[in-house]
Every structure is written in C-alpha cells, then in structure tokens.
Amino acid sequence: MSVREEFDTWAADGRDKGMEERHWHTAKHVLARMPVEAGETVLDLGTGSGYALRALRDTKNAGRAYGLDGSPEMARNAREYTDDPNVGFVVGDFDELPFADDSVDHAFSMEAFYYAADPEHTLEELARVVRPGGTFYCAVNYYEENVHSHEWQENISVEMTRWNRSEYRDAFRNAGFYVAEQDNVPDLDIEIPPAAEFPTDSWQTREAMVERYRTLGTLLTVGVVR
Amino acid sequence: MSVREEFDTWAADGRDKGMEERHWHTAKHVLARMPVEAGETVLDLGTGSGYALRALRDTKNAGRAYGLDGSPEMARNAREYTDDPNVGFVVGDFDELPFADDSVDHAFSMEAFYYAADPEHTLEELARVVRPGGTFYCAVNYYEENVHSHEWQENISVEMTRWNRSEYRDAFRNAGFYVAEQDNVPDLDIEIPPAAEFPTDSWQTREAMVERYRTLGTLLTVGVVR
C-alpha cells in the first residue's frame, strides 16, 4: 500500500485527531523550544491534523504556516480544523518537496519523518528548502533505542526507517545540517496506572510503560542549516 | 568588589557545592541535550565546582573538558573534586577568553553568563573560540521573565545583566550565532511543600514557588556558531 492509501484510511477513521491528542503530550514541548520569530514562515512535514501549525501561529505568532502531507484526506481534514488564513496545506511527498530554495524559516515534523522512502534525501530536501540558519525539529517515537516501538512496523504497510540517536545525528550532518540538540522528551501527561493494574491490554509491566513514556519518550533531533 | 573577590568568598564558604546541588536539577537536562560527540572538546564558562565537565565526560565521553572561572578559589576547589586527567581548569575572565580561535567544539554555562561585564563581547569571544557549527548552551535563572529573581542583585556586589528571552536571542544573533533553541527548563526535583506550609521563609505563596521552579525554571538559549 502507498503512503496515500494507508494514511487516507487513517484520516477517514478519524485517527488524525487521536494522534493529535497523544502526540501533543510531547510535541507541545518540542514546539515551545523552536526559535520561531514573529512573521517567520514555518513548515510541518507530515502534518496530520495540522495542530503544530495552529500552535506555532498562536504561541509564536508565526507568519505563514504550511502543512505538507502525502495523504489528500489528511490535508482535507486539517484544512477543516482551522480558518486561519495564514495556515495552508499542500499535498506532496517527503522525497520531492514542492518548495523553493530557502523559502522556509523553520521546519517541524512529529511522528512522520521515518515514513520517508529515502530519508537521507528528505533531509537534503529540507536543507535546501530551509534557509541557512533555520532549524529542522525532527521528533519521532519510532527509533532504535525505543524497543517498545519495534513491533509497530508489523501493523503498517509503509516501510519505516528505524535509526538510533547517532544515526540521526550523522544523517543530519551528511545532509548539510549542524546538529544543535538531541533529546528524549518525556511524556509526562499520559496516565500510568498503579502497579496492581498491570498487565494491561498494552503493557506487561508498569516498568515498561514508565520507560516507554517517561524515560524514552519522543526522540528530538534539531538541525540548523549550514 | 570584583568577581574574584566576591566568588573567592563563595568558594571559601562552600557555596560551590551548594550551587552544584541546586543547579543540577535543571543543568542535567540542559547537558543531556548537548550534541557532544565522543572525543570533542568542551568548555564550561564560570564552572564553579566543575560538575558540568565531569558530567560531559561521563555521559558523552567528551575528550577534553575545560572549566574557566574568574575566581582562583573556585578553580582550586573544582580541581580537587576530580582526578580525571582530561578535565582541566583555567582562571580567566569572560570578557577576554584565553583560548585560541575555533579551539572548542561546544561551550556550556550555568548561572554565570550574566556576570560578564560586557555580555555582548563575551558572546563575540565565544563565537570566536567555538568552531563553526559548535554550540553554546547558555542557562540562566536570573532573567527578566523570572520576576522572582529580580531582587538577587541586592545581595551581590557584581553587576548582573537581566535580559529577557528575546534580548538573549538578539544578542546571540548579533554576536555571530544562529539561535537553535530557547526553552524554559523546569526544576522538577525541588520539593514544594503543601499549601498549608506557606508562607515559608522564602516564599509567600505556593503558587509563586510553583511558578518560579516548575514553570519558569532555567532559561536556556542555544546558539550555533555560523
């Protein structure tokens, strides 16, 4: 199945809103760190419901905020969730970004980057599209150190890239970024039941759930375009 | 009183260790984010007890780790707290860094930067000393938005610079850095007593204490040398 087919189904199921709710737990911290100045142009890669764009407009007074997604249904839904005239959506693929050189000040991506068919090339594309000195904030829950995520590939038809922390740093550098930061951003909002309630439907032990959310959380890699 | 006199007194009082303990609450998160690769050279500006250098050696396998401090007594103490041959201390002033151009990969500073007599010039010095693409992680608890810190100047003879968030970003950019990140890093470790125990010796209300530590915390500005 293609990205379009897979994620059109998700959008039709309403999974865009479910993801927004769960991802917000860590994405809000990531977005807060971005050095976006009032009036600057931001890009959200694999925007889903588009919540990141709405947040950057509200909290940082971003100028124009564009969301790219490979799923027309995701983009259609996202467009309905806002009537902010400075927020716009584009259907497109990570590997061939339809944006001019240096046209974006800062880019963000949550739980989407690893779906790129050629992630090294996607990073090169980002380094081309983001102006020198602009940032790419790349946030993922699916990565090598998060052993609890390894099985996710089984439930999805699109091939996923599972880099570790240092593979992310190396790939950023190879593509033309300076690496400015890498961090595990904990999910402090998800409720973790008391020990007596384990095993739950999803978690064998409380320790595993604590490790997944509070310790590993979301892997953030921040690149600055050279 | 000079920096040397003021902080020599602090070192003699053992305040270096007290600061290490309190500052570690947020400094550990800041240090964890730094993109230090094994073998790289790091610099700690206003190193105090030198804990940041020990942490970067232990957690990131930094190559050489140097602490600069304007107080000979601070440096003397710091030297006694480690026998790691790759950690070294230098007495010097923020305004005239005794390091060669591009000689350092990454720099860190906790609760020290704002003591610089000429902070804009200190940033220029850092941009000179840190190699292109290297980072300066600047962490402060004394800053404009932290209203709870405003009175600190009354108790110290060295003049302190109280910038706000955007003044930090502007100054970094003017000195030759790209701004990669700005964040309030919360202190989640300090114990906040139940409401009934307020006012305490230090805090009128529980809300004020929560705001100071959990919300405002430590202001981090990350620059990448252009």
Add this chain to the structure above:
Amino acid sequence: MKESLMDILCDPLDKSDLELEVDERDDDEILEGRLIGTETGEVYPIEDGIPNLLPPDMRDD
C-alpha cells in the same frame, strides 16, 4: 490555497516555477484549478482548495 502560497511553491520534479490556472475561487482562496510546471509541463490539480503536488507517479487522479 491563498495566492501567496505561489511565492514558495515549485515543481517537485525539478524545482522550477509553476504557473497558476484558476477555475474557481472565493473571497481569498483558490478552490479549483491547476499548477503547471513551466519546465516540465506537468499538471498538478488544485482540489477543494488544496494543491496536490505529489510527483505524478505517486498521484491517483
């Protein structure tokens, strides 16, 4: 899409400029139309206000 989006859009295939053809618009948005690659001649549809700039082999018209 707002017309200002044209400032930053380009042809995904070769990053050359796009030409805009409008079929339908409301007060401040283009709702239906197409973007045409000035070099590639490729036609990218605008549907319900959203431009579809997927490379042609990934698109499903």
Add this chain to the structure above:
Amino acid sequence: MKESLMDILCDPLDKSDLELEVDERDDDEILEGRLIGTETGEVYPIEDGIPNLLPPDMRDD
C-alpha cells in the same frame, strides 16, 4: 595543568601564542611556572596546577 592545554590557550589580551616556563611538575601535570605572551610579554602565573590568565588589571598577585 597538562601540557596539552597549551594547544588551545592563548594570551587573553591579543590572542597571540604563549610560551611555557615550568618551575615544578609531577608525573603528568605542570604545578608551578608561568605563561608568557609572545607578543605582549605579559607574564601569567601557574599556581597549584592552575594557570591564571586573568587580564593583568584583574589579577591580584
């Protein structure tokens, strides 16, 4: 200080090179001595293994 620190140290005043003069050392460290600015001629003491590179007007000998 270890001798390898010389790789990155310079004269704070004009960033020129320093010359090292050793009075006392142990197995791998220089404990007492001085660093001399090759351009400025300024003398910076090394005391108890720590070089003092404060600009002369801030130092208290």
